[in-house]
Amino acid sequence: MSKLKGWKDIPIGAIVPHGGTAFDYETGSWRSFRPVHDRDKCIDCLDCWFCCPDNAILAEEGKFKGFDMMHCKGCGICAKVCPPKVGAITMKPESDFRE
Amino acid sequence: MAKRLSTKRLALTGNEAVAEAFKQVNPDVAAVFPITPQTELMHKFAEYVNDGKVDTELIAVESEHSAMSAAVGAAAGGVRAITATSANGLALMWEILYIAAGMRLPIVMALVNRSLGGPLNIHCDHGDAMGARDAGWIHIYSENTQEAYDNTLQAFRIAEHREVMLPTMITLDGFIISHTTEVLEILDDETAKSFVGEYKPLTSLLNPDQPVTMGSLALPDYYFEHKRQLVEGMYNAPRVIEQVAKEYYELTGRQYGFLENYRMEDAEAAIVVMGSAAGTTKEVVDSLRDRGVKAGMIKLRVFRPFPHEQLANALSHLNSVAVLDRCISYGAQGGPVFGEVRSAMYGKTIPVHSYIYGLGGRDLTPHMVESAYNDLFEGKSDPRMRYLGLRE
Numbered sequence: 001m002s003k004l005k006g007w008k009d010i011p012i013g014a015i016v017p018h019g020g021t022a023f024d025y026e027t028g029s030w031r032s033f034r035p036v037h038d039r040d041k042c043i044d045c046l047d048c049w050f051c052c053p054d055n056a057i058l059a060e061e062g063k064f065k066g067f068d069m070m071h072c073k074g075c076g077i078c079a080k081v082c083p084p085k086v087g088a089i090t091m092k093p094e095s096d097f098r099e
Numbered sequence: 100m101a102k103r104l105s106t107k108r109l110a111l112t113g114n115e116a117v118a119e120a121f122k123q124v125n126p127d128v129a130a131v132f133p134i135t136p137q138t139e140l141m142h143k144f145a146e147y148v149n150d151g152k153v154d155t156e157l158i159a160v161e162s163e164h165s166a167m168s169a170a171v172g173a174a175a176g177g178v179r180a181i182t183a184t185s186a187n188g189l190a191l192m193w194e195i196l197y198i199a200a201g202m203r204l205p206i207v208m209a210l211v212n213r214s215l216g217g218p219l220n221i222h223c224d225h226g227d228a229m230g231a232r233d234a235g236w237i238h239i240y241s242e243n244t245q246e247a248y249d250n251t252l253q254a255f256r257i258a259e260h261r262e263v264m265l266p267t268m269i270t271l272d273g274f275i276i277s278h279t280t281e282v283l284e285i286l287d288d289e290t291a292k293s294f295v296g297e298y299k300p301l302t303s304l305l306n307p308d309q310p311v312t313m314g315s316l317a318l319p320d321y322y323f324e325h326k327r328q329l330v331e332g333m334y335n336a337p338r339v340i341e342q343v344a345k346e347y348y349e350l351t352g353r354q355y356g357f358l359e360n361y362r363m364e365d366a367e368a369a370i371v372v373m374g375s376a377a378g379t380t381k382e383v384v385d386s387l388r389d390r391g392v393k394a395g396m397i398k399l400r401v402f403r404p405f406p407h408e409q410l411a412n413a414l415s416h417l418n419s420v421a422v423l424d425r426c427i428s429y430g431a432q433g434g435p436v437f438g439e440v441r442s443a444m445y446g447k448t449i450p451v452h453s454y455i456y457g458l459g460g461r462d463l464t465p466h467m468v469e470s471a472y473n474d475l476f477e478g479k480s481d482p483r484m485r486y487l488g489l490r491e
Contacts, residue, residue, distance in 0.1 A: 004320055004321075005324070006324065007324035007325070007327040007328050007331075010321065010324055010325065010328070012203050012264060012301065012328060013201065013202045013203035013204070013264070013313070013325075013328075014201065014202070014313075014314075014315050014317050014321075014325050015202075015301075015302060015311050015312070015313055015315070016311060016312035016313075016315050017302075017309075017311055018310070018311070019310065
């Protein structure tokens with residue numbers, strides 16, 4: 001997460017001066033449910049990668065690699081589209097991960 | 100000494116005078132919807148468009164909400180955009196007024212002041228402008244046709260200044276100024292054009308070399324900072340308003356600022372007022388002075404940003420002050436200008452009184468103004484709002 005800027009350092013009128021700024025913006029803090037992946041069950045169909053609205057599924061060479069937690073809002077679409085017979089992604093409350 | 104340029108003296112209504120100024124500026128886009136008493140203003144301007152005297156793209160929209168939206172779209176596209184309205188038209192623009200200010204688009208609007216219904220009324224009061232006082236616009240009031248013209252030209256310079264970048268409304272009292280023919284002095288087209296200058300936008304949605312997003316989302320982590328930036332535009336505006344007024348004075352010999360102090364030097368009591376009522380009040384001050392009464396008047400020209408310091412200084416030697424509001428803030432201690440003036444006077448012991456006058460176009464006669472001065476000089480104090488010209 002980039003450091004939040006003060007009012008003197010942001011563009012006038014809330015102009016977004018160039019593309020790609022969503023990458024720097026942390027939406028992961030909005031998450032109340034966290035996707036959890038089971039490597040043993042996953043068949044690397046990558047339906048989750050296709051369907052994620054936030055590009056938060058990381059894939060490499062056709063294989064599922066993990067979640068981008070800075071951008072994952074916890075919408076649960078990945079768990080929903082994971083084939084029922086596979087069931088490799090489950091949504092768990094964020095509170096389960098707190099100390 | 101001001102240098103005198105070629106000027107013309109014309110007899111115009113307030114609406115025609117503002118249309119003349121708009122013609123000289125030749126804005127890129129005018130998005131308008133008719134409403135009394137503004138209609139004649141844009142009717143006149145539409146003639147200039149039709150006759151090819153301006154290059155303006157005139158968009159005849161289906162409502163004032165659309166008029167302000169189209170002005171926002173045009174300004175975001177990087178061009179100079181104007182509009183004009185009155186009363187309910189301004190009320191319908193309300194949502195977009197904030198967006199224009201929040202996006203820091205220097206739109207210039209002529210507001211021909213008219214009361215808001217109900218009951219339905221087409222005549223002057225300042226209730227329409229006061230409803231938009233917190234929208235982030237600069238508000239400049241005019242006393243007469245000459246000032247409506249002069250304020251219009253200056254508005255572009257103020258709004259478009261890089262350190263301001265705020266939409267600006269100039270106001271003229273409905274019918275009293277808008278439909279009254281007065282003789283005024285106008286600049287020749289070239290002088291007016293070069294005073295206002297070419298508009299160079301900060302950015303444009305139509306520039307493929309610098310693609311930007313405008314009108315974006317700002318959540319709890321950034322919205323507050325953007326609002327603080329807007330405040331900075333308001334803080335910078337006074338310096339720009341003064342600089343533009345100075346240049347305009349050098350051009351025309353007509354002096355503008357935040358306030359006009361009328362016979363204030365040795366005054367003991369004064370009235371603070373905005374718009375056309377200042378003319379009536381000056382007459383009363385003169386007649387009181389003839390009788391040895393030390394009355395003064397302050398005309399407030401700029402309501403936003405509110406000139407707290409200048410006003411407090413100008414009033415600091417008085418025994419008492421009356422503020423005349425052409426608007427009621429229902430349930431408040433007094434009119435909206437009164438609230439600002441008394442706040443500016445905080446810590447001083449000078450009593451400030453609130454008078455409401457002229458709602459729905461009710462005439463303000465010299466007799467009524469004099470009665471307020473009499474209250475001040477007789478020390479009649481009343482913590483409540485008082486009314487001028489109201490039947491019990």
